Amino acid sequence: MAARPLAQAVAELRDAFPPDRVVLDPARLEEYGKDESDLGTFPPDVAVLVTSAGDVQKVFSVASRHRVPVVPVAARTGKSGGSLSPRGGIAVSLERMNRILAISAEDLTARVEPGVVTGVFQAEAEKHDLFYPPDPNSLDSCTLGGNVAENAGGPRALKYGVTREYVLGLTAVIPTGQVLRMGRRTIKGVAGYDLTALFVGSEGTLGIVTEITLKLLPRPRFVSTALVCFRDVATAARAVSRVLAQGVIPRCLELIDDVSVQAVAKSSPFRLPPGAGAALLVETDGNDEERVFAEIARVAEVVQGEAAGEVIVAQNEAQRRDIWETRKFLSVSLKQLHPKKLSEDIAVPRSKIPEMVARSREIGRKHGLLVATYGHAGDGNLHANVLFDREEERPKVEEAVAEILRAAVDMGGTITGEHGVGLAKRDFIGYEQGEDLLAVQRRIRAVFDPLGILNPGKMFPEK
Amino acid sequence: MAARPLAQAVAELRDAFPPDRVVLDPARLEEYGKDESDLGTFPPDVAVLVTSAGDVQKVFSVASRHRVPVVPVAARTGKSGGSLSPRGGIAVSLERMNRILAISAEDLTARVEPGVVTGVFQAEAEKHDLFYPPDPNSLDSCTLGGNVAENAGGPRALKYGVTREYVLGLTAVIPTGQVLRMGRRTIKGVAGYDLTALFVGSEGTLGIVTEITLKLLPRPRFVSTALVCFRDVATAARAVSRVLAQGVIPRCLELIDDVSVQAVAKSSPFRLPPGAGAALLVETDGNDEERVFAEIARVAEVVQGEAAGEVIVAQNEAQRRDIWETRKFLSVSLKQLHPKKLSEDIAVPRSKIPEMVARSREIGRKHGLLVATYGHAGDGNLHANVLFDREEERPKVEEAVAEILRAAVDMGGTITGEHGVGLAKRDFIGYEQGEDLLAVQRRIRAVFDPLGILNPGKMFPEK
Numbered sequence: 001m002a003a004r005p006l007a008q009a010v011a012e013l014r015d016a017f018p019p020d021r022v023v024l025d026p027a028r029l030e031e032y033g034k035d036e037s038d039l040g041t042f043p044p045d046v047a048v049l050v051t052s053a054g055d056v057q058k059v060f061s062v063a064s065r066h067r068v069p070v071v072p073v074a075a076r077t078g079k080s081g082g083s084l085s086p087r088g089g090i091a092v093s094l095e096r097m098n099r100i101l102a103i104s105a106e107d108l109t110a111r112v113e114p115g116v117v118t119g120v121f122q123a124e125a126e127k128h129d130l131f132y133p134p135d136p137n138s139l140d141s142c143t144l145g146g147n148v149a150e151n152a153g154g155p156r157a158l159k160y161g162v163t164r165e166y167v168l169g170l171t172a173v174i175p176t177g178q179v180l181r182m183g184r185r186t187i188k189g190v191a192g193y194d195l196t197a198l199f200v201g202s203e204g205t206l207g208i209v210t211e212i213t214l215k216l217l218p219r220p221r222f223v224s225t226a227l228v229c230f231r232d233v234a235t236a237a238r239a240v241s242r243v244l245a246q247g248v249i250p251r252c253l254e255l256i257d258d259v260s261v262q263a264v265a266k267s268s269p270f271r272l273p274p275g276a277g278a279a280l281l282v283e284t285d286g287n288d289e290e291r292v293f294a295e296i297a298r299v300a301e302v303v304q305g306e307a308a309g310e311v312i313v314a315q316n317e318a319q320r321r322d323i324w325e326t327r328k329f330l331s332v333s334l335k336q337l338h339p340k341k342l343s344e345d346i347a348v349p350r351s352k353i354p355e356m357v358a359r360s361r362e363i364g365r366k367h368g369l370l371v372a373t374y375g376h377a378g379d380g381n382l383h384a385n386v387l388f389d390r391e392e393e394r395p396k397v398e399e400a401v402a403e404i405l406r407a408a409v410d411m412g413g414t415i416t417g418e419h420g421v422g423l424a425k426r427d428f429i430g431y432e433q434g435e436d437l438l439a440v441q442r443r444i445r446a447v448f449d450p451l452g453i454l455n456p457g458k459m460f461p462e463k
Numbered sequence: 464m465a466a467r468p469l470a471q472a473v474a475e476l477r478d479a480f481p482p483d484r485v486v487l488d489p490a491r492l493e494e495y496g497k498d499e500s501d502l503g504t505f506p507p508d509v510a511v512l513v514t515s516a517g518d519v520q521k522v523f524s525v526a527s528r529h530r531v532p533v534v535p536v537a538a539r540t541g542k543s544g545g546s547l548s549p550r551g552g553i554a555v556s557l558e559r560m561n562r563i564l565a566i567s568a569e570d571l572t573a574r575v576e577p578g579v580v581t582g583v584f585q586a587e588a589e590k591h592d593l594f595y596p597p598d599p600n601s602l603d604s605c606t607l608g609g610n611v612a613e614n615a616g617g618p619r620a621l622k623y624g625v626t627r628e629y630v631l632g633l634t635a636v637i638p639t640g641q642v643l644r645m646g647r648r649t650i651k652g653v654a655g656y657d658l659t660a661l662f663v664g665s666e667g668t669l670g671i672v673t674e675i676t677l678k679l680l681p682r683p684r685f686v687s688t689a690l691v692c693f694r695d696v697a698t699a700a701r702a703v704s705r706v707l708a709q710g711v712i713p714r715c716l717e718l719i720d721d722v723s724v725q726a727v728a729k730s731s732p733f734r735l736p737p738g739a740g741a742a743l744l745v746e747t748d749g750n751d752e753e754r755v756f757a758e759i760a761r762v763a764e765v766v767q768g769e770a771a772g773e774v775i776v777a778q779n780e781a782q783r784r785d786i787w788e789t790r791k792f793l794s795v796s797l798k799q800l801h802p803k804k805l806s807e808d809i810a811v812p813r814s815k816i817p818e819m820v821a822r823s824r825e826i827g828r829k830h831g832l833l834v835a836t837y838g839h840a841g842d843g844n845l846h847a848n849v850l851f852d853r854e855e856e857r858p859k860v861e862e863a864v865a866e867i868l869r870a871a872v873d874m875g876g877t878i879t880g881e882h883g884v885g886l887a888k889r890d891f892i893g894y895e896q897g898e899d900l901l902a903v904q905r906r907i908r909a910v911f912d913p914l915g916i917l918n919p920g921k922m923f924p925e926k
Contacts, residue, residue, distance in 0.1 A: 104812070104814065105708065106704050106708065106813060106814040107812040107813050107814050108707065108813065109812065129710070150653065151653045151657075153651055157651060161628070162651060164657070164660070165624070165628065174903075178899045178903075179899075180899060180900055180903060181896075181897070181900065182900065184810075184876075184877050185812050185875045185876075186810040186811060186812055186842075186843050186844075186875070186876050186877055187810070187813070187842040187843055187844075188616055188620060188625060188810045188839070188842050188843065188844045188877075188880040188881060189810050189876075189877035189879070189880055190613065190614045190664045190877075190879050190880065190881055190882070190883055190884075191877050191878055191879050191884055191888075191892055191895055191896065192884065192892055192896055192900070192901075192904055192922065193661055193664070193665055193669075193904050193907060193908075194614075194627070194660050194661060194663065194664055194665075195661075195900070195903070195904070197627070197657050197660030197661065197663075198656055198657060198658075198660065198661050200657065200660075201653045201656070201657055202656055202657075206656075217712070218707070218708075218709075218710035218711075218712065219710065220710075221710070241569050244571065244681070245568065245569065245681075246681075247592070247681035247682065247683075247684070247750055248681075248750070249680070249681065287711070288754060288757075291751060291754055294751075347647075347649040347650070347651045347652050348649060349567070349570040349572065349648050349649055350569060350570050350571065350650070351567065351569040351570050376651070379649075379650040379651050380649050380650055380651065381649075381650075381651045412648045412649070413647075413648075413649050413652075414647050414649055414651075414652035414653075414654050415654055416652070416653050416654050417649070417651040417652060417653065418651060418653055419653070420653055421653075421654055421655065425654075429654055429655055432654055433644075433654065433655055434644070436641050436642075436643060437643055437644065437645065437655070437658070438655075440637075440641075440643060440658070440910060440911070441655055441656050441658070443910040444656060444907060444910055445656075447903060447906040447907055447910065448903070459655065
């Protein structure tokens with residue numbers, strides 16, 4: 001950034017907004033430069049706390065005039081660096097736009113501002129006996145706007161789909177200053193291009209979302225959770241396909257591999273049975289209590305021949321929570337084995353799950369590194385974690401990660417199932433999509449952002 | 464079309480393709496100029512039967528050189544004129560690209576060419592115990608490529624969603640001649656913009672799809688179908704919300720209003736009970752026979768207080784078929800009341816269904832016209848049919864249709880729930896979406912089709 005345009009931009013922002021909404025304190029800016037991606041700290045030069053679409057228009061007007069980068073940011077729980085400011089500039093924080101504007105039980109829809117925390121919204125929907133299924137791991141702190149930007153998934157995506165499936169309409173301000181009202185309030189609708197779908201997962205590179213219309217479902221009244229143990233990870237991975245082939249789609253089907261099982265043993269109060277080398281976490285839901293239990297039993301039966309012998313079905317809410325805590329804190333537990341890790345987010349066709357799990361650990365072994373794989377096996381989305389101890393090992397860790405990403409693509413998969421490209425994987429998207437497809441995407445981006453001021457350097461490789 | 468560029472284009476096409484794949488016979492071209500939209504006949508000047516992406520590239524190359532319009536066409540079952548050639552030019556017929564390339568029961572995916580007939584594909588998937596839910600009314604003749612172009616829906620969309628939800632990836636040739644492989648083969652994936660979603664429902668204006676990767680589900684083993692009768696349409700419409708509010712999402716929830724009931728009485732062998740002024744067609748499905756019946760019973764119970772007293776549950780496949788034939792041929796049955804009709808395809812928020820049904824008939828009454836409303840009430844998608852007898856009445860019929868479309872938008876709805884904009888509604892999209900949104904969409908279109916040769920004059924108003 002040349003200093004002068006930036007200084008002028010800051011001066012104009014201070015004129016346009018009250019002082020408590022323009023952050024210049026370096027310690028606070030430092031916080032705006034962090035996320036959950038392990039990429040490091042990239043603070044903006046200034047952060048503006050917006051409260052309306054009009055505020056965002058003001059920021060774009062200043063930024064356009066001085067060609068200063070603009071980066072949308074909220075809860076900073078992203079895993080791919082989408083909210084970091086590697087080129088400095090203006091962070092637009094949506095954290096104060098956190099109102100739930102309407103929930104309609106009759107229409108099964110809701111209107112929210114982007115800064116609403118996902119878990120808070122889910123709790124509010126439940127009060128109306130409604131259900132918002134997407135459940136990214138960070139749901140207690142991440143925001144719906146961030147979920148839209150990344151097209152967030154989560155364990156329940158197996159049965160219920162990802163964020164994309166629940167976004168009916170969006171209001172966004174694009175860098176030209178236009179306010180676009182995209183999509184619809186109805187369940188169906190096909191007028192014009194599906195710009196809503198284009199925006200979902202666009203990682204804050206096309207515009208800044210200021211209002212979201214969501215689809216809701218009736219809340220399933222019963223949930224049943226079980227942990228099925230296997231002697232090894234290959235057996236567990238094969239069991240995933242067997243379950244789905246039986247015509248049962250549980251709401252979650254999560255794989256926990258042997259390395260992860262070891263980590264759990266070290267750090268969790270929850271005890272896996274002796275001999276358990278890997279596990280599947282299964283969850284079913286519905287409105288008929290017997291049926292929900294019957295489905296869990298059916299899953300257990302389907303995998304019986306290969307199971308390590310134990311199926312632990314949660315008997316109450318406390319046991320359910322224990323099982324889920326084990327899964328939820330795996331990322332933290334793994335640090336008990338090795339203090340550092342680089343975590344991947346590949347997805348492969350379901351039939352390739354056993355091969356992908358094997359290939360990841362083989363790649364690790366080649367580099368002398370332990371790889372722990374867990375994740376949403378039911379839909380082929382695996383988190384492969386390369387573990388290490390010292391910063392000096394990072395080059396070989398990065399090489400292992402690169403090989404894992406390429407292996408996923410070679411198996412017909414993708415470099416990212418739910419975390420996004422952002423800064424973290426921009427150099428790998430070309431391997432998956434090829435130059436023609438990237439060129440078209442860059443041209444679409446330029447339709448919304450002709451000056452290239454919004455989240456520059458993200459999603460596509462630098463030219 | 465200036466004659467000379469066209470004549471040169473035709474000459475080049477005859478050089479590039481074998482004679483049996485270049486159609487110049489006026490009678491056959493006439494057929495390529497028709498669809499199910501009631502807009503009239505708009506034949507192309509020439510039709511090319513393509514069999515590969517390479518063929519489509521050749522056509523775009525010729526068309527670009529001579530600035531001749533290109534219009535993709537297949538089964539010609541569209542309801543909005545998307546495959547008509549109002550400016551003549553080259554029709555690219557996908558009818559010979561009708562191979563099912565792969566069905567994977569393990570991955571729950573399939574790869575198909577765009578000319579595969581939807582019903583044929585569904586039958587093939589069933590042989591593998593798999594299920595492709597989208598069921599547009601024309602499924603016995605429409606193609607998957609056409610379904611992708613229009614983002615086709617159908618009765619089962621209520622539980623299973625529309626075509627968009629099942630398209631994982633697409634190969635398309637865009638007018639610049641590039642072959643784009645968009646999307647993925649995996650269930651999840653968020654790398655780059657969701658170009659697949661942008662293409663689905665783009666009505667053949669961004670490119671010509673040559674291969675489709677679809678997501679499949681395990682086939683539900685049991686289906687139960689019932690017809691619930693009501694004394695009048697307002698009662699039936701209100702019952703829709705009551706059902707959904709109980710937490711039951713049947714796979715279909717179709718409304719048949721009083722005018723439609725009269726038409727059925729005149730033309731169908733199926734007899735509604737006396738006193739039935741309107742009906743809901745309900746269908747549930749699943750893998751547990753008892754549960755599937757229990758759900759139908761629950762729906763019947765929920766609406767009991769307002770029902771006309773009769774709930775007819777199909778006892779066997781023949782009765783199921785009878786009930787569905789009644790619904791499927793409503794469009795034809797209505798012609799027994801009045802020989803002509805203009806059929807609309809609005810969608811409104813679910814809570815507005817009773818109001819929208821009432822408003823449509825009121826608009827009809829004002830113009831001295833009968834309006835029959837039926838359709839996918841469960842997701843708010845209604846087909847309002849304005850009936851008439853003589854061509855001279857068309858101006859007032861069109862005025863009534865315009866008022867119905869505007870009323871839907873004013874209630875927070877859309878001008879098209881599943882049939883698309885095409886030629887039929889291009890003058891109404893602006894009322895729903897506004898100029899800024901149309902301008903952005905035109906610019907996106909130009910990214911794919913800088914010369915404006917693909918399906919010109921469709922989807923957006925002429926400038």
